[in-house]
Amino acid sequence: MTKLIGISGALRKGSTNTGLLRALQSLLPAHVTMEIATLHGIPLFDEDVIAATGKPEVVTALADRIRHADGIIIATPEYQFSVPGVLKNANDWLSTCNAPFKWKRTGVVGASAGAMAGTARAQYHLRQNLQALQAIVMPRPEIMIVHNERKFDSDGNLTDTETRERLQTWLDAFLEWVEKKP
Numbered sequence: 001m002t003k004l005i006g007i008s009g010a011l012r013k014g015s016t017n018t019g020l021l022r023a024l025q026s027l028l029p030a031h032v033t034m035e036i037a038t039l040h041g042i043p044l045f046d047e048d049v050i051a052a053t054g055k056p057e058v059v060t061a062l063a064d065r066i067r068h069a070d071g072i073i074i075a076t077p078e079y080q081f082s083v084p085g086v087l088k089n090a091n092d093w094l095s096t097c098n099a100p101f102k103w104k105r106t107g108v109v110g111a112s113a114g115a116m117a118g119t120a121r122a123q124y125h126l127r128q129n130l131q132a133l134q135a136i137v138m139p140r141p142e143i144m145i146v147h148n149e150r151k152f153d154s155d156g157n158l159t160d161t162e163t164r165e166r167l168q169t170w171l172d173a174f175l176e177w178v179e180k181k182p
Helices: 016-026 047-053 057-067 085-094 120-132 161-180
Strands: 002-008 032-037 071-075 105-111 143-145
Touching: 002 016, 002 057, 002 161, 016 032, 016 071, 016 105, 016 143, 016 161, 032 057, 057 085, 071 161, 085 120, 105 120, 105 161, 143 161
Parallel strands: 002 032, 002 071, 071 105, 105 143
Antiparallel strands: none
16 A cells, blocks of 8 residues: 655645645555545744744654655645745744655646746645655656636536546656656
8 A cells, every 4th residue: 555645735725726635636556545635723833943842743743654655646736836825834833843855756736827937836845845855756747727717617626637647647657657766
């Protein structure tokens, strides 16, 4: 059994990036499971908090879930040409938790509105951040979905057949990379 964790870099209930993770979850073969994690409840990173009360339980629990996964998929929107603050904040906290990402096979995907970059800039910034966390990030294929307003419904559910087929191709490559460790 292969165990994945999907982490959404968005907090919004109708997030298309959380929807991407749900779509990937629906495409998994029978021998693979994926838990979807959100970043709700993670406080702003503050070393004084660590000194006074230790790391928040929500952070250590996420670190443990990452540590016990065979692979990680992060779905990130793009905010102001970069990674959302909640995702960067979570990674700052996770960097204090004895390297949960160390040598973990990690995939990065994303969806955005409009026709511009499809989260490309956020994904490249996230890849740099994951390098510092010692994750091994899959180089290709990449999933940078544009026009999410046409491909997802108002609840963030993927409705576009072509995008679902692209996700299946990406997922097949990711699972081969995680399971065979080429």
